[in-house]
Amino acid sequence: xxxxxxxxxxxxxxxxxxxxxxxxxxxxxxxxxxxxxxxxxxxxxxxxxxxxxxxxxxxxxxxxxxxxxxxxxxxxxxxxxxxxxxxxxxxxxxxxxxxxxxxxxxxxxxxxxxxxxxxxxxxxxxxxxxxxxxxxxxxxxxxxxxxxxxxxxxxxxxxxxxxxxxxxxxxxxxxxxxxxxxxxxxxxxxxxxxxxxxxxxxxxxxxxxxxxxxxxxxxxxxxxxxxxxxxxxxxxxxxxxxxxxxxxxxxxxxxxxxxxxxxxxxxxxxxxxxxxxxxxxxxx
Amino acid sequence: xxxxxxxxxxxxxxxxxxxxxxxxxxxxxxxxxxxxxxxxxxxxxxxxxxxxxxxxxxxxxxxxxxxxxxxxxxxxxxxxxxxxxxxxxxxxxxxxxxxxxxxxxxxxxxxxxxxxxxxxxxxxxxxxxxxxxxxxxxxxxxxxxxxxxxxxxxxxxxxxxxxxxxxxxxxxxxxxxxxxxxxxxxxxxxxxxxxxxxxxxxxxxxxxxxxxxxxxxxxxxxxxxxxxxxxxx
Numbered sequence: 001x002x003x004x005x006x007x008x009x010x011x012x013x014x015x016x017x018x019x020x021x022x023x024x025x026x027x028x029x030x031x032x033x034x035x036x037x038x039x040x041x042x043x044x045x046x047x048x049x050x051x052x053x054x055x056x057x058x059x060x061x062x063x064x065x066x067x068x069x070x071x072x073x074x075x076x077x078x079x080x081x082x083x084x085x086x087x088x089x090x091x092x093x094x095x096x097x098x099x100x101x102x103x104x105x106x107x108x109x110x111x112x113x114x115x116x117x118x119x120x121x122x123x124x125x126x127x128x129x130x131x132x133x134x135x136x137x138x139x140x141x142x143x144x145x146x147x148x149x150x151x152x153x154x155x156x157x158x159x160x161x162x163x164x165x166x167x168x169x170x171x172x173x174x175x176x177x178x179x180x181x182x183x184x185x186x187x188x189x190x191x192x193x194x195x196x197x198x199x200x201x202x203x204x205x206x207x208x209x210x211x212x213x214x215x216x217x218x219x220x221x222x223x224x225x226x227x228x229x230x231x232x233x234x235x236x237x238x239x240x241x242x243x244x245x246x247x248x249x250x251x252x253x254x255x256x257x258x259x260x261x262x263x264x265x266x267x268x269x270x271x272x273x274x275x276x277x278x279x280x281x282x283x284x
Numbered sequence: 285x286x287x288x289x290x291x292x293x294x295x296x297x298x299x300x301x302x303x304x305x306x307x308x309x310x311x312x313x314x315x316x317x318x319x320x321x322x323x324x325x326x327x328x329x330x331x332x333x334x335x336x337x338x339x340x341x342x343x344x345x346x347x348x349x350x351x352x353x354x355x356x357x358x359x360x361x362x363x364x365x366x367x368x369x370x371x372x373x374x375x376x377x378x379x380x381x382x383x384x385x386x387x388x389x390x391x392x393x394x395x396x397x398x399x400x401x402x403x404x405x406x407x408x409x410x411x412x413x414x415x416x417x418x419x420x421x422x423x424x425x426x427x428x429x430x431x432x433x434x435x436x437x438x439x440x441x442x443x444x445x446x447x448x449x450x451x452x453x454x455x456x457x458x459x460x461x462x463x464x465x466x467x468x469x470x471x472x473x474x475x476x477x478x479x480x481x482x483x484x485x486x487x488x489x490x491x492x493x494x495x496x497x498x499x500x501x502x503x504x505x506x507x508x509x510x511x512x513x514x515x516x517x
Contacts, residue, residue, distance in 0.1 A: 053356045055516070072360055078351040082298035091294075094287040096361045139357065 002029040003064050004147060004178050005050055010059035012045050012202075019045050021202045023059070027147065032169070032179040032192050037199035038238065043182040044075055046199070047151050050180060071145030075152040077136030081124035085116050085135045088124060092139045103142070110138040114164055129156040137165060141172065148172060150181040154189075166192070200236075215273045216253040218246040223265035231256065243268060288362060288371035289378070296346055296375065305341040309334065309383050317391050321398030328409035329477040331387040332416045336473050337446055339380045339420030344442060346376050347428035355430075365514055369430070373421055373507065380417035387413060408483075408491065412476050415499045422506035423449070423471050430514050449473040472498050 005027040012020040019042045027033050027050070035043045048054040049061065051072045081088055086107060093103040111117040114134040119127055124135055133156045140148060148169070154162050169179055169192065183189060197204050215235070221243055228234055228244065233252035238245040248256050253270065260267060296302055312334050316327065347369075350358065355368075362368050388410050391397055401409075427442035429435070448455065449471040456467045475495030483491045 048356070051356075051360060053360065067363070070360060072357065074353045074357070076353065078354040080351060081354065082295060087294075091287060091291040092357075092361055095291065095358070139361075 003027075003062075004029045004068075005064065006062045007046075007050070008060045008062070010046075010049060010056045010061065012042070012049065012054070013057045019202050020049075020056070023199075023202075023204045025197055025204060027178055027180055028195070029178055030173060030176050031194045032173065032181070032189075034189065034193045034196040035180070035182045035199055035204075036196055037182075041199040042202045043199055044151050047072075047149050047180065047182060050147075051149050065146055069143065069146045071140030071143070071148045073136050073140045073148075073150045073153045075155065077132050079125060079129070079132050081135075084120055084123055085111060085127075085131075085138075086120045088135060089138055089142060093142050096143050098143050106142055107138075110141070113168075114138060114161055130158055130161065133157055134161055137161075137168075141168060144172065144175055145177055147178045147180065150179070152183055153181065154183065216248050216250055217271045217273055218248065218253065218256060218260070219243050219268040219270075220246060220260050221266045221268060223260055223263055227263065231259065247273075285367060285371055285374075288358075288367065289375050291358075292346065292349070292372050292375040293378070295349055296379075299349060301345045301349070302342065302379065305338050305345070306379070306383065308341075309338045310386065313387050313390055317394070317396045320396050322391065322396055324397050324399055324401050324405055325409065325480050325483060327391060327397070328388070328405075329412065329480045332409070332413045333450065333473060333477055335380060335383055335387060335413050336416035336420040337450075338383065339376060339417040340424035340442060340446060341420075342379055343373070343376045343421040343424035344428050344439065346372055347425065347430055366511055369425075369511060369514060373425070376421050377414075377417065380421070381414065384410060384413035384417060404487070408480070412480065412496070415476065415496060415503075416473060418503045419471055419473060419499050420446075422503040422510070425510040426506055428510075431510070445471065446473075453478065472502055475499065 003026050007026070008024050010020055010023040011018070023042075023046060025033075035046055037043050045054065049056050051070050053072070083091070089107045089110075090103065093107065094100075098106070108117075111120060114137065116131060116134050116138075119131055124132055127135070133153070137153060140150075150169075153165060157165065166189065169189075173179060173192070179192075181189060219240075223244055225237065225239065225244055228237060228246060233248050233256055234246050235249070236247040238247075246256060250272070257267060257270070313331055316322075316330060316334075359365055359368055388406070392401055423445060424442055425431075427438050427445070429438055432438040432441065450473055452467055452470045452472070452474050455470070456464055459466065472495060476499060479492045479495045
């Protein structure tokens with residue numbers, strides 16, 4: 001496989017707060033690579049570094065294509081733009097060097113495809129969240145990019161737009177585009193992902209999406225999180241308000257529940273999860 | 285570049301942020317000429333210094349126009365920060381050009397001078413407007429939100445430096461001899477005014493052009509420093 005971008009020992013810190021630690025991975029040509037992980041894991045920072053919008057604090061990033069054409073779909077496309085979608089996309093296309101005639105056709109095609117044509121008289125600042133996100137998607141694919149970077153791209157999109165985006169990604173891939181994306185809720189991209197990495201608190205590990213071991217999610221209360229983190233059986237913890245979410249393999253769940261009760265904690269609910277991609281390669 | 289300038293101007297007009305600085309300039313020029321009749325060189329020197337302040341104001345607001353994510357996207361599309369920022373500077377410069385034309389023509393059209401405006405005085409005075417506008421743009425760039433994230437540092441720092449630069453001659457007079465050279469680092473907003481007020485206006489050969497050249501050099505240095513620094517952010 002041909003390499004397109006390679007990150008070696010990338011670290012990033014903002015004002016002494018460390019975001020990424022020694023992250024290394026490779027994006028291959030014509031491949032779909034996903035970075036998975038929870039909120040605040042550092043996914044967006046990695047994407048911005050790959051896009052060249054941020055400099056890493058240390059480490060090396062190598063681009064194997066000169067003048068690499070990058071399309072970038074941010075997690076939150078700016079919502080206060082004073083242009084209509086058509087005006088904005090026209091400016092973006094022109095500054096990117098797309099010839100006028102081709103640009104007009106491309107804009108009309110994508111506006112129709114993402115059902116934005118009927119909103120084209122409104123300024124972006126007056127559009128709904130989903131429609132603003134669609135403008136964010138179109139600006140990145142106006143000029144077929146060599147690398148398309150998508151940061152949580154389906155956030156706020158309706159089902160039709162999600163399917164359309166998936167179709168566009170498949171088409172771009174057929175044309176040779178490499179895809180780098182992040183998500184943590186949607187499952188729409190799962191079928192097309194070829195390489196996945198799991199990011200947790202700035203550390204990266206390769207994830208195997210093919211393994212599908214059943215996992216139990218235990219929602220507990222009144223328990224000391226630091227004690228729970230010492231239990232090897234717990235794959236991952238998350239704090240949600242006063243609840244602590246514990247992810248454990250099915251065979252260990254009874255033992256963990258018993259320990260929770262021993263520590264005078266209360267159990268809110270227990271759920272079996274059928275996909276485990278974020279846990280089977282937990283960072284160690 | 286042309287499209288980037290159009291984008292920048294289009295966005296600025298739609299934002300209506302031009303209204304405070306532009307209307308302030310129109311009103312100030314109108315007020316300056318309320319009393320007639322006025323000396324040509326001194327009056328133009330005063331409107332040029334006013335344009336220096338207004339251009340700085342416009343520049344800092346134009347550079348703050350794009351939200352951070354939008355700025356990142358445009359930088360990605362134009363492939364590099366130099367083109368993006370130079371387009372912004374040209375946009376501000378074009379707005380300043382319109383203001384300079386107004387400042388130049390208003391007293392001529394309404395016959396508010398006590399003498400005719402000769403070709404030489406006209407050209408030098410108009411050039412002085414544009415030079416000080418460029419200086420205002422370059423000074424504002426250093427204090428823009430591209431380099432300073434804190435609004436108080438950004439607007440406060442710019443306002444303070446502009447006041448210092450206008451009061452540079454007074455500062456020079458009160459400084460002890462060993463500190464007088466410090467004035468060279470202050471933006472030379474007032475140097476050309478001093479040169480113009482000492483000029484008879486008869487021949488360009490009698491005009492000291494060093495302050496004008498220093499404004500050009502100073503502005504270019506600041507713009508270069510800005511373009512270098514902004515790549516690190």
